[in-house]
Amino acid sequence: xxxxxxxxxxxxxxxxxxxxxxxxxxxxxxxxxxxxxxxxxxxxxxxxxxxxxxxxxxxxxxxxxxxxxxxxxxxxxxxxxxxxxxxxxxxxxxxxxxxxxxxxxxxxxxxxxxxxxxxxxxxxxxxxxxxxxxxxxxxxxxxxxxxxxxxxxxxxxxxxxxxxxxxxxxxxxxxxxxxxxxxxxxxxxxxxxxxxxxxxxxxxxxxxxxxxxxxxxxxxxxxxxxxxxxxxxxxxxxxxxxxxxxxxxxxxxxxxxxxxxxxxxxxxxxxxxxxxxxxxxxxxxxxxxxxxxxxxxxxxxxxxxxxxxxxxxxxxxxxxxxxxxxxxxxxxxxxxxxxxxxxxxxxxxxx
Ligand SMILES: Cc1cc2nc3c(=O)[nH]c(=O)nc-3n(C[C@H](O)[C@H](O)[C@H](O)COP(=O)(O)O)c2cc1C
Numbered sequence: 001x002x003x004x005x006x007x008x009x010x011x012x013x014x015x016x017x018x019x020x021x022x023x024x025x026x027x028x029x030x031x032x033x034x035x036x037x038x039x040x041x042x043x044x045x046x047x048x049x050x051x052x053x054x055x056x057x058x059x060x061x062x063x064x065x066x067x068x069x070x071x072x073x074x075x076x077x078x079x080x081x082x083x084x085x086x087x088x089x090x091x092x093x094x095x096x097x098x099x100x101x102x103x104x105x106x107x108x109x110x111x112x113x114x115x116x117x118x119x120x121x122x123x124x125x126x127x128x129x130x131x132x133x134x135x136x137x138x139x140x141x142x143x144x145x146x147x148x149x150x151x152x153x154x155x156x157x158x159x160x161x162x163x164x165x166x167x168x169x170x171x172x173x174x175x176x177x178x179x180x181x182x183x184x185x186x187x188x189x190x191x192x193x194x195x196x197x198x199x200x201x202x203x204x205x206x207x208x209x210x211x212x213x214x215x216x217x218x219x220x221x222x223x224x225x226x227x228x229x230x231x232x233x234x235x236x237x238x239x240x241x242x243x244x245x246x247x248x249x250x251x252x253x254x255x256x257x258x259x260x261x262x263x264x265x266x267x268x269x270x271x272x273x274x275x276x277x278x279x280x281x282x283x284x285x286x287x288x289x290x291x292x293x294x295x296x297x298x299x300x301x302x303x304x305x306x307x308x309x310x311x312x313x314x315x316x317x318x319x320x321x322x323x324x325x326x327x328x329x330x331x332x333x334x335x336x337x338x339x340x341x342x343x344x345x346x347x348x349x350x351x
Contacts, residue, residue, distance in 0.1 A: 019147070019178075019219070020179070020219035020240040020241070021240075022050060022078065022104075022105075022147070022179075022219075023050065023149075023179045023181070023219050023221045023240055023241035024048075024221075024236070024240065024241050024242075024262060024263070025046075025048065025049045025050065025232065025241065025242055025243075025244075025258055025262045025263070026049055026050035026051070026052060026080075026181075026221065026241065026242075026243045026244075027042055027049055027050070027051050027052065027243070027244060027245070027248045027249075027255070028052060028223060028243045028244060028245030028248070029052035029053060029054055029055055029080075029082040029107065029109070029151070030054060030245055030246075030249060031054045031055060032054065033054070033249050033299070034051070034052060034053060034054050034249070035053075035054060035295075036053075036071065036072050036073060036076065037282075037286075037295050037296040037299060038249070038299040039051045039053075039072070039073075039076045039079065040073055040075065040076060040279075040282055040296070041252070041275075041279060041296065041299050041300055042248070042252065042255055042299075043075055043076055043268075044268060044269060044275045044278040044279060045252055045253075045255035045256050045258075045267075045268070045269065045275050046255045046256070046258045046259050046267065046268070047259055047265070047267075047268050048258060048259045048262070048263040048265060049255060049258050049259075050078050050079075050080060050104075050105070051076055051078070051079050051080070052079075052080045052081075052082050052107060053072070053079070053080070053081050053082055054082070055082045055083065055084045055109050055112060056069050056070075056081065056082065056083055056084070056094075057083070057084050057085060057120070058083045058084065058085030058087070058090045058091045058093075058094035059085065059090060059120075061083070061093075061094040061097050061098070062090050062093050062094055062097075066097055070097060070098065070101040070103075072101075072102075072103075074102070077102075077104060078104045078105075079103060079104055079105075080103060080104060080105035080106065080107050080149070081098045081101075081103040081105070081106055081107070082106075082107040082108075082109055082151070083095070083098070083106060083107070083108060083109065084108075084109040084112065084117060084120075084122050084123060085108075085122050085136070086120075086121050086122040086126060086129075086132060086136060087136075088135045088136050088138070088139035088140075089139065091108070091136050091139055091140050092139040092140050092142065092143040093143075094106075095139075095140040095143050095144045095148065096143045096144060098144075098146075099143075099144040099145065099146050103146065104146055104147075105146055105147045105148075105149055105178075106140060106144065106146060106147070106148050106149070107148075107149045107150070107151055107181070108133070108136060108137065108140070108148070108149070108150045108151070109122065109123055109151055110123065110124065110126045110127060110133055110150055110151060110152040110153070110168065111123065111124050111151050111152050111153045111183050111187065112124055112194070113125075113156075113187040113188070113189055113192070113194055113197045114194045118189060124152075124153055124156050124187040124189060125156065125189060126152075127152060127153055127155055127156045127159065127164055127168055127187075128156065128159070130167040130168045130170070130171035130172075131171055133150065133168060133171055133172055134171030134172055134174055134175040135175070137150065137171075137172050137175035137176065137177050138175035138176065141175060141176045141177075147178035147179065148176070148177060148178055149177060149178050149179040149180065149181060150168075150172050150177055150179075150180055150181070151180075151181040151182075151183065151223070151243075152165070152168055152180065152181070152182055152183070153182070153183050153185065153186055153187045154182065154183075154184060154185060154186050154204060154207055154208075155186050156186060156187050156188070156189055157186075157187075157188060157189055157190065159186070161186060161204065161207055162207070162210075165182070165207065165211055166211070166214070169211055169215060169218070173215060173218055177218070178219065179218070179219035179220065179221060179240070179241070180211075180218060180219070180220050180221070181220075181221045181222075181223055181241070181243055182208045182211065182220065182221070182222055182223065183223045183224045184203050184204055184205050184207065184208050184222055184223065184224040184225075185197075185201040185202060185203050185204065185224055186201040187201065188200070188201060198224075198246075199225075203224050203225050205222065205235070208220065208222045208238075208239065209238045209239065212238060212239050212240075219240040219241065220239050220240055220241070221239060221240060221241030221242060221243050222235050222239050222241070222242055222243070223242070223243035223244075223245065224245075226242055226243075226244050226247065227244075227246075227247040227251075228247070228254070229254060229257055229258065229261045229262065232244065232262065233261070233262070236262070249299075249302070250302045251302050251305050252299075252300070252302055252303055253272050253302075253303055253304070253305060256269060256271065256272065256275065272303045272304055272307070273335065273338070275303070276300060276303060276331060276335055277335070279296060279297075279300065279331065280328045280331060280332075282296060283296060283297075283327055283328040283330075283331060284327060284328055286327075287325070287326075287327040287328075292321070292322060292324070292326065293321040293326045293327055293328075293330055293331075294321040294322045294326070297317045297321040297330065297331060297334075298317075298318070298321070300317060300331075301314045301317060301318060304338055307338060308338070309337045309338040310338065312334075312337035312338075313334045313335065313337050313338050314334075316330065316333050316334040316337060317330065317331070317334045320333065320334075
């Protein structure tokens, strides 16, 4: 452990803050979706939303290609790393690597129900082991100055959600957790796939509100099934934060409203067209480094929902951007279909 003055000062600052405002709006960690290219795109839409990485296994950070797994562009900040694991010593080492790499938060996954994760005894099955989760949080807190947070479910399988969530929360709060993000439904570890576990177990938002009423000084954010900023604002009347997953990814245009609607700040771009154009230099960079344009453009397919020409935009991006050597001209071509259709509309009507 390094005991530099900067480290001690930043540790003091972070403990003074318990900064609930930092968690006010975030985009959820999503495997295969919120990779670094997706996050660059989301950052063009909102400066204020907190972004999360896909889950990275702590063991992979300790034993695997750490630099590659932790790589991000500083433009992505504020950025949190989500890790999966259940061994305090491994997690504390992983947390140290994450802090050194420049992440602003470490989030422990206590919500993933996949078989692979269960076999490794982490993710949602940790809802049964609140004391172990507390030990994991304590071990990470002892290593780093940045916030350590937990993303969990209401409970799993036959657990009573009143008891299971309180026990998990109490153990992590005792360990100094900086915020809890609660996916407001149970996970069923037997019989449901991860995808089914995102919509079949019923949502129970009032359960999360009760948790906040019981632990008023702990920053608590809610996640699950929130699809509009109006819904997000309604939750913010009860809680410190909202986290959107599928809605933010599938309809990223809603992120353009976040800075104004949630934070009262000017958005970075006026509209989807400006956000898409802001991706051009990134596409040039990808092309120059031999990375297919598709790695970025695949995350942009949902941008123009409901706009005339959106289908042609999606078709061009989805097919052309996969071609070897494809670059920003593919995006230009896709965007041209939108504007051409938009421009054509009044003339068509006039005719
Ligand atoms: C494709 C996909 C991948 C996901 N991967 C993760 C993950 O790595 N870590 C995690 O905590 N949750 C993961 N989730 C769950 C989301 O973070 C979120 O909790 C869930 O989708 C419910 O929120 P929503 O209704 O706003 O989408 C994933 C969800 C999706 C759709």
